[in-house]
Amino acid sequence: MNNFTWFNPTKIIFGKDTHKEVGKETANYAKKVLLHYGGKSIKETGTYDTVVTSLTEAGVDFVELGGVRPNPRLSLVQEGIKICRQEGIDFILAVGGGSVIDSAKAIAAGVPYEGNVWDFYSTEKQPQEMLSIGVVLTIPAAGSESSDGSVITNEEGPDKRSCCTDLMFPKFAFLNPELCYTLPENQISAGGADILAHIMERYFAPNKNTDLSDRLCEAAMKTLLYNLPLVLKDHRDYNAWAEVMWTGNVAHTGLLGRGRQDDWASHGIEHEISAIYDIAHGAGLAIVFPAWMKYVNDAHPFRFVQFAERVFDVDIVGKSDKTIIEEGIAKLETFYKSIGLVTTLREAHIDNSNFELMSKKAAINGTLGSIKQLTSKDIQLIYELAL
Amino acid sequence: MNNFTWFNPTKIIFGKDTHKEVGKETANYAKKVLLHYGGKSIKETGTYDTVVTSLTEAGVDFVELGGVRPNPRLSLVQEGIKICRQEGIDFILAVGGGSVIDSAKAIAAGVPYEGNVWDFYSTEKQPQEMLSIGVVLTIPAAGSESSDGSVITNEEGPDKRSCCTDLMFPKFAFLNPELCYTLPENQISAGGADILAHIMERYFAPNKNTDLSDRLCEAAMKTLLYNLPLVLKDHRDYNAWAEVMWTGNVAHTGLLGRGRQDDWASHGIEHEISAIYDIAHGAGLAIVFPAWMKYVNDAHPFRFVQFAERVFDVDIVGKSDKTIIEEGIAKLETFYKSIGLVTTLREAHIDNSNFELMSKKAAINGTLGSIKQLTSKDIQLIYELAL
Numbered sequence: 001m002n003n004f005t006w007f008n009p010t011k012i013i014f015g016k017d018t019h020k021e022v023g024k025e026t027a028n029y030a031k032k033v034l035l036h037y038g039g040k041s042i043k044e045t046g047t048y049d050t051v052v053t054s055l056t057e058a059g060v061d062f063v064e065l066g067g068v069r070p071n072p073r074l075s076l077v078q079e080g081i082k083i084c085r086q087e088g089i090d091f092i093l094a095v096g097g098g099s100v101i102d103s104a105k106a107i108a109a110g111v112p113y114e115g116n117v118w119d120f121y122s123t124e125k126q127p128q129e130m131l132s133i134g135v136v137l138t139i140p141a142a143g144s145e146s147s148d149g150s151v152i153t154n155e156e157g158p159d160k161r162s163c164c165t166d167l168m169f170p171k172f173a174f175l176n177p178e179l180c181y182t183l184p185e186n187q188i189s190a191g192g193a194d195i196l197a198h199i200m201e202r203y204f205a206p207n208k209n210t211d212l213s214d215r216l217c218e219a220a221m222k223t224l225l226y227n228l229p230l231v232l233k234d235h236r237d238y239n240a241w242a243e244v245m246w247t248g249n250v251a252h253t254g255l256l257g258r259g260r261q262d263d264w265a266s267h268g269i270e271h272e273i274s275a276i277y278d279i280a281h282g283a284g285l286a287i288v289f290p291a292w293m294k295y296v297n298d299a300h301p302f303r304f305v306q307f308a309e310r311v312f313d314v315d316i317v318g319k320s321d322k323t324i325i326e327e328g329i330a331k332l333e334t335f336y337k338s339i340g341l342v343t344t345l346r347e348a349h350i351d352n353s354n355f356e357l358m359s360k361k362a363a364i365n366g367t368l369g370s371i372k373q374l375t376s377k378d379i380q381l382i383y384e385l386a387l
Numbered sequence: 388m389n390n391f392t393w394f395n396p397t398k399i400i401f402g403k404d405t406h407k408e409v410g411k412e413t414a415n416y417a418k419k420v421l422l423h424y425g426g427k428s429i430k431e432t433g434t435y436d437t438v439v440t441s442l443t444e445a446g447v448d449f450v451e452l453g454g455v456r457p458n459p460r461l462s463l464v465q466e467g468i469k470i471c472r473q474e475g476i477d478f479i480l481a482v483g484g485g486s487v488i489d490s491a492k493a494i495a496a497g498v499p500y501e502g503n504v505w506d507f508y509s510t511e512k513q514p515q516e517m518l519s520i521g522v523v524l525t526i527p528a529a530g531s532e533s534s535d536g537s538v539i540t541n542e543e544g545p546d547k548r549s550c551c552t553d554l555m556f557p558k559f560a561f562l563n564p565e566l567c568y569t570l571p572e573n574q575i576s577a578g579g580a581d582i583l584a585h586i587m588e589r590y591f592a593p594n595k596n597t598d599l600s601d602r603l604c605e606a607a608m609k610t611l612l613y614n615l616p617l618v619l620k621d622h623r624d625y626n627a628w629a630e631v632m633w634t635g636n637v638a639h640t641g642l643l644g645r646g647r648q649d650d651w652a653s654h655g656i657e658h659e660i661s662a663i664y665d666i667a668h669g670a671g672l673a674i675v676f677p678a679w680m681k682y683v684n685d686a687h688p689f690r691f692v693q694f695a696e697r698v699f700d701v702d703i704v705g706k707s708d709k710t711i712i713e714e715g716i717a718k719l720e721t722f723y724k725s726i727g728l729v730t731t732l733r734e735a736h737i738d739n740s741n742f743e744l745m746s747k748k749a750a751i752n753g754t755l756g757s758i759k760q761l762t763s764k765d766i767q768l769i770y771e772l773a774l
Contacts, residue, residue, distance in 0.1 A: 209630075212633050216603060216637075
């Protein structure tokens with residue numbers, strides 16, 4: 001087991017009706033906040049009204065900034081920074097999914113910084129101070145509600161880059177599974193694939209002697225694989241939603257990766273797809289992951305064998321590692337298809353015309369991944385495999 | 388799944404040589420601390436010297452208070468409170484196992500409180516403010532290094548009581564598995580039984596629909612059952628110690644009990660044993676747990692069946708629930724014996740002479756447990772079963 005530090009101070013308030021208390025919790029930190037959200041869905045579902053009522057009752061004033069889209073844009077972040085400075089705001093309440101939260105984190109990093117906030121995403125520069133943020137989560141997927149990271153897209157590239165620092169942990173996050181009832185199917189599926197990917201990025205490590213984190217990852221994957229189809233079958237299945245939402249959180253707090261080297265190549269490879277094409281990050285991951293697994297499994301086959309056996313219950317008796325691994329990958333592909341996702345680029349109407357550019361950009365800071373260090377040439381071959 | 392709040396701000400610094408950095412970390416909080424520890428073992432092993440050197444190099448002054456014994460005593464806590472007040476100390480560095488940490492927490496609660504610190508343990512009264520504490524862990528067992536609780540024994544009863552509050556989370560805890568190499572076998576076994584008990588107290592909940600926390604508990608139990616025998620076989624097996632130490636921590640952060648009703652009856656039943664008799668808490672739990680399981684399993688058999696099947700790989704085909712449950716309990720008893728623990732009171736030279744008194748004291752605040760609410764009469768029957 002590698003040496004590690006583990007720290008996650010975000011307070012999670014989980015369950016039915018909990019988000020009605022967001023005003024009280026917010027009032028512990030600020031009397032005036034930026035209320036940050038996406039499109040019209042939180043207004044249609046009543047979540048917006050509930051949050052506004054709760055803030056008002058707690059005496060918390062707010063300025064609004066909606067309009068966050070999937071793959072959140074730098075231009076809106078700049079607008080948020082400007083508003084916070086003008087209005088003297090030092091707390092951001094994000095109501096939405098990962099894109100809204102990531103956008104809120106970027107605004108929080110940018111307000112006290114004299115330079116361009118994109119510096120934190122495009123260079124090694126790290127924020128030295130940040131505003132605090134709180135979250136009401138409406139989409140279980142990105143895990144950003146209690147992670148230390150944020151991913152932003154600069155439209156001018158387009159470039160999609162991340163920034164990670166302990167300063168980014170939200171102060172609190174409200175997770176009410178009932179808020180998931182109205183999610184469209186494609187968002188449920190893509191969100192589930194994103195959660196699964198967060199676990200797999202940690203699971204497929206080159207390290208041996210990581211028994212506990214292996215088993216914690218397997219626990220989370222098993223729970224997701226069982227419950228995600230249940231919420232697709234019945235969008236109002238509270239108990240199944242609770243498992244998906246709680247798993248989505250635990251998947252990305254960092255706990256599951258302690259003592260091992262995370263990989264994250266698949267995320268990097270996917271980011272280049274969704275930076276250019278109109279595809280949800282999770283849907284892109286369902287395409288990238290099987291191809292990546294086929295390409296890298298020979299570097300540390302033991303872990304891909306264990307995945308097949310423990311997560312997908314592949315019967316290993318009398319089979320070669322190669323066969324076991326192939327069966328595991330096939331079962332993962334079958335799972336993606338069963339929740340309505342495609343597993344090839346062609347099915348997502350993406351051709352090979354940008355592979356060279358995407359491969360170069362994915363490896364712009366050197367190689368990607370740890371189980372196998374991938375050059376831009378490797379990455380291009382993985383795009384080919386995913387075609 | 389029940390509504391819940393999840394919060395654990397303790398920073399864990401885990402791995403080889405990490406405790407050499409304790410001075411630097413401590414200096415973030417205080418320039419003068421109470422250095423609190425147990426007996427001579429930390430001096431014999433060199434841990435004391437390492438910590439003192441690290442504090443000195445970081446410019447942190449300290450006053451010492453050693454002498455904490457297993458089942459930490461209120462009288463020493465009172466002494467610690469007096470020292471901190473006299474010396475103007477507002478940070479306590481605990482170097483040791485659960486007893487030292489629990490004693491440090493009690494001192495931290497007592498210093499800013501005008502009344503008797505025992506109030507927090509014997510009544511519903513909660514600390515409103517506390518000193519901060521840091522930890523260098525030398526025994527993986529109690530999980531107190533990142534828990535919100537403390538258990539203290541008042542010699543005048545003797546009474547053993549607990550206090551829990553978010554204020555009790557240590558600021559940081561150093562976990563270096565190498566510090567476990569010199570632990571005596573009985574402490575390793577009892578510590579392991581304590582870790583397992585912390586998971587089982589959460590696992591045996593009356594709730595259904597707790598998929599993720601069930602599986603996380605099973606992951607932790609499986610890891611412990613596999614690695615504890617390895618460290619008993621080779622006291623210098625770093626990788627196995629790392630698993631035991633990390634599992635001991637994860638077992639008691641609170642994460643494994645989210646969304647469910649913890650039980651804790653067995654802990655309450657055991658506390659009455661170790662308050663009177665000279666037996667390690669973990670060794671007492673190895674006696675209490677099987678008896679408790681036999682007594683309560685009919686209240687919610689599904690969970691005891693799942694325990695047998697998933698944790699101890701009991702083959703369930705063609706068997707009644709009763710048989711499966713009995714096989715699971717038998718396998719647990721076999722495990723305890725395999726690590727050198729006894730599973731009956733008689734083997735620990737404890738007779739039935741105090742059963743009535745112990746049963747009454749265990750249920751002094753009403754019933755114990757949640758999977759089955761136990762009256763003092765039930766508790767007496769469990770003591771009889773454990774005889």
